[in-house]
Every structure is written in C-alpha cells, then in structure tokens.
Amino acid sequence: MAVTKIHRTSRFTLYIGVLITLVVMGLYYLGGQVPAHEQLVADMSQPKFTDLVLYWAYILLAITVVVLIGFxxxxxxxxxxxxxxxxxxxxxxxxxxxALLVITYVIGDGTILNIPGYEGKDNVPPTLKMTDMWLYSAYVMFAITLVTMIILPLVGGRKK
Structure with a gap:
C-alpha cells in the first residue's frame, strides 16, 4: 500500500516538474525578444524570459540539494x-x-572577466572561483563515474 502511494506521489511530482519545465522553455523559445531599447547589447539575441529559465534552474538545483542532503x-x-x-x-x-569541493575551489581562477554589457555584482573573484569549483567538481565526478562504469564490471566478476 505504501509503495503505491510513493509511486503515485513521485509520478505526480515528475509530471508537475515536467509541465512547469515545458511552460518555462516554451516561454523562453517562443516568448520573443527583449525590445531594442531595453537590450543590454544591441547586436545580441536576448530572449525575454531568460531570467525565468535561470530562476527555474536555481529552484530545481535547490530542491535537488535539499532532497539529497535529507536522504x-x-x-x-x-x-x-x-x-x-x-x-x-x-x-x-x-x-x-x-575535500573535493575545497580543493576545486582553491584551484579555481578568480580573474575578473570582460563581459560586454554586464554591470552586475557577480563578476568578482569569490563568485568566479565558486563557479570553477562546481565545474571542476562536476568534471571529476563525471570522470569517476565513467571509470567506474568501465572498470567495475571487469573486476567485479560475474554473478551466476
């Protein structure tokens, strides 16, 4: 009985998440461009709902981290x-x-970037180093996953 409720709840949650994602991506791709007088850089494509896509990605990331830590x-x-x-x-x-996060933060590059049209507060060394930390950590975990997928079946032996 409890398993059925878990399956129903997780399926419902998945459908809601996919529906919201489809709406957000539809707005992003079909919502048009920022008016010319509001564009940050005149000759670049700037969809109206870029902020919405970024906020939705932040929400999904936060939910994932909270659930992961909880479990x-x-x-x-x-x-x-x-x-x-x-x-x-x-x-x-x-x-x-x-330890991986600390090491990748330390090796991250904090050099200020030259971003045309960007006047925000996030182009500072700590934020840039943190961005590098997440990227490098993802690369390391991806490499570990690939190596594990290749090596583990070879050394794990066969089950009868």
Missing part, C-alpha cells in the same frame, strides 16, 4: 543504527566530497 542524513542515521561500520564508510564519502 543522506536519513540514510546515515538509519545505517548508524543498523550497521555502524558501514555507515562510517558513507560518512567518509561525504568527507571526500567536501
């Missing part, structure tokens, strides 16, 4: 109760992720 804490608490040694291994993964 990680719940899984750690449950694992600590059932198998403490294995739970501490999971904690080690979180420590490794934190």
């Amino acid at each position: 990680a804490i719940a899984g750690f608490a449950k694992g600590l109760k059932e198998r403490p040694k294995k739970a501490l291994g999971g904690l080690l993964v979180l420590v490794a992720l934190a």
Whole structure:
C-alpha cells in the first residue's frame, strides 16, 4: 500500500516538474525578444524570459540539494543504527566530497572577466572561483563515474 502511494506521489511530482519545465522553455523559445531599447547589447539575441529559465534552474538545483542532503542524513542515521561500520564508510564519502569541493575551489581562477554589457555584482573573484569549483567538481565526478562504469564490471566478476 505504501509503495503505491510513493509511486503515485513521485509520478505526480515528475509530471508537475515536467509541465512547469515545458511552460518555462516554451516561454523562453517562443516568448520573443527583449525590445531594442531595453537590450543590454544591441547586436545580441536576448530572449525575454531568460531570467525565468535561470530562476527555474536555481529552484530545481535547490530542491535537488535539499532532497539529497535529507536522504543522506536519513540514510546515515538509519545505517548508524543498523550497521555502524558501514555507515562510517558513507560518512567518509561525504568527507571526500567536501575535500573535493575545497580543493576545486582553491584551484579555481578568480580573474575578473570582460563581459560586454554586464554591470552586475557577480563578476568578482569569490563568485568566479565558486563557479570553477562546481565545474571542476562536476568534471571529476563525471570522470569517476565513467571509470567506474568501465572498470567495475571487469573486476567485479560475474554473478551466476
């Protein structure tokens, strides 16, 4: 019974998310351009609803991070109760992720960018280093995923 409710809830959530995404992307692609007198750079394409797409991406990212952290804490608490040694291994993964974020922030480049038409407050070294941190971390995790997908079946052995 509970599984059916979980499936129904997750399916409903997925449909709502996809519907909102389709509306936002439809507005972005079909909503037209910013009027000429409001454009930041005269000779560049500037869709009207670019801000809406960015805000929707921020919302999705925030929801993903909150849910991920929530499940990680719940899984750690449950694992600590059932198998403490294995739970501490999971904690080690979180420590490794934190170390990855710190290392990639340190190696990030904080050089101010020359962006035509941009007068905002985000073109500063800490924000640029954080952007590099997320990009480098994504590259490292993608590489680890690919290597794991290739190597693990070779060393894992075959199940009968």
